Amino acid sequence: MKPSTLRIGYRYRPNRLAPEYDAVVIGSGISGLTTAALLSELGWKVCVLEQHYTAGGYTHSYERNGYEWDVGVHYIGDVGARTRTRRMFDFLTDGKLGWAPMEEEYDRFYIGDKVFTARAGKQEFRDNLVRQFPAEETAIDRYLDLLQQVGGALSMFGMGRAMRPWLRSVAAPYLKWKTPDFMFRKTYAVLSELTNDQDLIAVICGQWGDMGLPPKQSAFMVHAMIARHYLYGGFYPVGGSWKIADYIIPKIQKAGGEVFTYANVEKILVDDGHVRGVAMSDGHEIICPVVISSAGVDNTFNRLLTNDVVRECGYEKSLREVRPSVGHLCLYIGLKETAAELGLPRTNFWIYPHSNYDQALTDFLEDDDAPFPVVYVSFPSAKDPEYLDRHPGTATIEIVAPAPYAPFEKWKGTTWGKRGDDYEARKAELSERLLRHLYDKLPQLEGKVDYFELSTPLSTEWFSGYQHGELYGLDHTPERLQQDWLTPRTRVNGLWLTGQDILTCGVTGAMMAGLLTTTAMMGMRKIAPLMKQIFG
Ligand SMILES: Cc1cc2nc3c(=O)[nH]c(=O)nc-3n(C[C@H](O)[C@H](O)[C@H](O)COP(=O)(O)OP(=O)(O)OC[C@H]3O[C@@H](n4cnc5c(N)ncnc54)[C@H](O)[C@@H]3O)c2cc1C
Numbered sequence: 001m002k003p004s005t006l007r008i009g010y011r012y013r014p015n016r017l018a019p020e021y022d023a024v025v026i027g028s029g030i031s032g033l034t035t036a037a038l039l040s041e042l043g044w045k046v047c048v049l050e051q052h053y054t055a056g057g058y059t060h061s062y063e064r065n066g067y068e069w070d071v072g073v074h075y076i077g078d079v080g081a082r083t084r085t086r087r088m089f090d091f092l093t094d095g096k097l098g099w100a101p102m103e104e105e106y107d108r109f110y111i112g113d114k115v116f117t118a119r120a121g122k123q124e125f126r127d128n129l130v131r132q133f134p135a136e137e138t139a140i141d142r143y144l145d146l147l148q149q150v151g152g153a154l155s156m157f158g159m160g161r162a163m164r165p166w167l168r169s170v171a172a173p174y175l176k177w178k179t180p181d182f183m184f185r186k187t188y189a190v191l192s193e194l195t196n197d198q199d200l201i202a203v204i205c206g207q208w209g210d211m212g213l214p215p216k217q218s219a220f221m222v223h224a225m226i227a228r229h230y231l232y233g234g235f236y237p238v239g240g241s242w243k244i245a246d247y248i249i250p251k252i253q254k255a256g257g258e259v260f261t262y263a264n265v266e267k268i269l270v271d272d273g274h275v276r277g278v279a280m281s282d283g284h285e286i287i288c289p290v291v292i293s294s295a296g297v298d299n300t301f302n303r304l305l306t307n308d309v310v311r312e313c314g315y316e317k318s319l320r321e322v323r324p325s326v327g328h329l330c331l332y333i334g335l336k337e338t339a340a341e342l343g344l345p346r347t348n349f350w351i352y353p354h355s356n357y358d359q360a361l362t363d364f365l366e367d368d369d370a371p372f373p374v375v376y377v378s379f380p381s382a383k384d385p386e387y388l389d390r391h392p393g394t395a396t397i398e399i400v401a402p403a404p405y406a407p408f409e410k411w412k413g414t415t416w417g418k419r420g421d422d423y424e425a426r427k428a429e430l431s432e433r434l435l436r437h438l439y440d441k442l443p444q445l446e447g448k449v450d451y452f453e454l455s456t457p458l459s460t461e462w463f464s465g466y467q468h469g470e471l472y473g474l475d476h477t478p479e480r481l482q483q484d485w486l487t488p489r490t491r492v493n494g495l496w497l498t499g500q501d502i503l504t505c506g507v508t509g510a511m512m513a514g515l516l517t518t519t520a521m522m523g524m525r526k527i528a529p530l531m532k533q534i535f536g
Helices: 030-041 084-092 122-132 134-162 165-178 187-192 198-204 220-229 242-254 297-304 307-312 357-366 406-411 421-441 457-464 507-522 524-535
Strands: 023-026 046-049 061-064 067-070 099-101 105-111 114-119 235-237 258-261 265-271 274-280 285-287 291-293 327-335 348-352 375-378 395-403 449-455 495-497
Touching: 023 030, 023 274, 030 046, 030 084, 030 242, 030 291, 030 507, 067 327, 067 395, 084 242, 084 507, 084 524, 105 198, 114 122, 114 198, 122 134, 122 198, 134 165, 134 198, 134 220, 134 507, 187 198, 187 220, 242 258, 265 297, 274 291, 291 297, 327 421, 327 457, 348 421, 375 421, 395 421, 406 457, 421 449, 495 507, 507 524
Parallel strands: 023 046, 023 291, 046 258, 105 348, 291 495
Antiparallel strands: 061 067, 099 235, 105 114, 265 274, 274 285, 327 395, 327 449, 348 375, 375 395
């Protein structure tokens, strides 16, 4: 097995640090890099510390045996026109990042023995749904109307998060008035008031894997956010997802900052309620009055801060109100023919045993030999127009399925690549099950797979630092979204949060969390000119 060579960022050594930084950012995912880049634009010198061997967090890619895969980016929406999302990406990457559209049919749902599709474009999406469910036209229009209403409310939700606590309580009645109650209801509850057609609900919720919770558990707000996000189709970063970080890092360096890899933060140092800096796992201390953690709420409060600080700041009870999302398996596959030769589509497949997603997940969590509640198949080499320049004559596929952490816990503490024969045997079994799903949908691939390897929740823990192997940070329940302490500002002076846990998961959600954190840190007056520069 040849090792991964695709690495970006500068290897951490204490003697490579500048004598002083204006801010330290823990984690180089899209949220950490966004915060660092925006602060750099405002003249701050920022030190980003990433524990992994490469920068980018879930946007990183890796190479092995002549193939390249991305770990946490399969498609991104809302970048086909000059939207706010697109403008943010353009600004952060100096306009260098290109976007390749997927097929018009960007998602295909196999639900039991039925097949449904999602098509790009609001009108096309609607008409396509009406074609598939002619008796449900009114329900479909009412659903699209709800998505429309959520749009404005989402900005209000974000704005509330950036406010100081006193201002937020003053503005609470206005924020509540602007935020419809259905945003914090369960997705299924909202949809079942529109229609009784369980197949239609299943198709509308066919992307539940994008946030890790099925409709009877998830908040409608996050469902709606994702549905809106992909309404105009899916796009793939040209050159692979690692290009996102690769293009952002120079912005940080230009202002005198750096993005260090192999830089594991052991503790956030706090004296008398004020941040003093961070202690690295090699014992070195980086002294700095501003620390921004993008490592996730669980890591920040349960690992990086001491129990005393967490208790003194009154976070103990709050932390019991949230829980980590489920883990996942990913089968990374390499083939020695091109996507075109193999007939691989630029469409994602979502494969479900039946339309009752909640039941399927419950059955699987009770018995991990039960059918996978969802199997997601992505064809990255087909989506990236430059893939063949880097890896001629080959193709890649990724298959993702949920996986709870508990069954893997017995191997916790073992070393990646050396976890023992029983672990490898379990992985082989799971890989085989996932491959069966692939061959069932694309029989021409049988006998063509040259290489595959499976990641488990332990791999997520090892490479991305999520202690429960969680796929999307905190679970996106209505309760989580109503936690008013999940904001950029913490009760420790100088310590700020960013990332998927303070807004929502998704590359765009985490990127916007970076903007939110910078806004909360700088205040509206100081950030306004930068906002104008980005959004016009
Ligand atoms: C399998 C999978 C598929 C996905 N597919 C999509 C998709 O198609 N489209 C989409 O929009 N989103 C997708 N997502 C979600 C998206 O990738 C994430 O929500 C988003 O990238 C999270 O960004 P972040 O900055 O909050 O966190 P992360 O990217 O996780 O960054 C946090 C960083 O902190 C680092 N860190 C943790 N602890 C420490 C420490 N002690 N010291 C130093 N560094 C530390 C970690 O190594 C990590 O790099 C997917 C996610 C997964 C897992």
